[in-house]
Amino acid sequence: MxxxxxxxxxxxxxxxxxxxxxxxxxxxxxxxxxxxxxxxxxxxxxxxxxxxxxxxxxxxxxxxxxxxxxxxxxxxxxxxxxxxxxxxxxxGFWSALPVALPVGGLMAVEMVMIVGVRNFGVDKVAAPAPHPADYSNTAELGRVLYTDYLLPFELASVVLLVAIVAAIALTLRDRKDSKSMDPAKQVLVKKADRMRIVKMQAEVTKAAATENAEEAK
Known part of the structure; x- marks a missing residue:
């Protein structure tokens, strides 16, 4: 059509x-x-x-x-x-323009070099080939991801882990209203430092004593 x-x-x-x-x-x-x-x-x-x-x-x-x-x-x-x-x-938006323009230009040049006509020209673009009936897009993606691109996949996971740790660190940074705790001090804490057992003499009211005596009879 x-x-x-x-x-x-x-x-x-x-x-x-x-x-x-x-x-x-x-x-x-x-x-x-x-x-x-x-x-x-x-x-x-x-x-x-x-x-x-x-x-x-x-x-x-x-x-x-x-x-x-x-x-x-x-x-x-x-x-x-x-x-x-x-x-x-x-x-302060325009004050960052002298730094933003070179950085943006460098990123644009990198994208042109990677996704340029030399790598993705018109002569290299072809329609997707027909697949058999039992073809699984998910299985094929997983096979390529965990075989050919295993190292980049693991590096990406490490980068994401570092980003998570950095976000937590920025959130729990030292501030006046921050209630963050030091994990190193938490590990060194002993039971005696956190809990104290106090022995107290039991106090029984007269009504309770009378009730207990009646139950004993």
Whole structure:
């Protein structure tokens, strides 16, 4: 099926790609953080559609369920619940421009070198090959991930672990209202330091003594 001389799949791809670019630009250009989160949700949905065209059904479902259904909903609720002062956030924005421009330019050059025409040219792009009926997208992804890309996968897990530890350390940093504890001191604590057994003489009221005496009879 063709429209205007182009296959229907190409038209769907170009449409989704245009929506994805627009949503990505609006994420970083809109001033309202709630709108930015909603545009990011749109970008995730559109990227999932592109992955479906590439027959990567598992990645598309994971993107929708994990990022849109969990992470972005959490971000959206946090942004809506926090009282964010937008004017204060914009203070000092232009002062970081001398550092942001070289860093952004360097990142753009790196992306062009990696995702350039030399590596992903038109002559190297081909339609996905048809798969047999018993083909499993999830099993194939797991096989490639844990064989060919095992070292990058383990390195990524270490980086995520370091990020988690860094986030906890930043949250529990020394502040006036912080109630953080030192794990080294917790390990060295003994039972006698935390619990003290006090022996007290039992006190029995007259009514209780009378009741106990009657029960004894």
């Amino acid at each position: 063709t429209f205007f001389g182009l296959p229907f799949q190409d038209i769907v791809f170009y449409t989704l790609a245009a929506i994805l670019l627009y949503a990505g630009l609006r994420v970083i250009t809109t001033r309202n953080p709630v709108y930015a989160a909603l545009y990011l949700v749109l970008a995730f949905f559109t990227a999932a559609g592109i992955w479906l065209l590439l027959q990567a059904e598992f990645l598309a479902i994971v993107l929708v369920l994990v990022y849109v259904g969990a992470v972005m909903v959490l971000f959206l609720f946090v942004v809506m619940m926090l009282d964010i002062n937008l004017d204060r956030l914009r203070e």
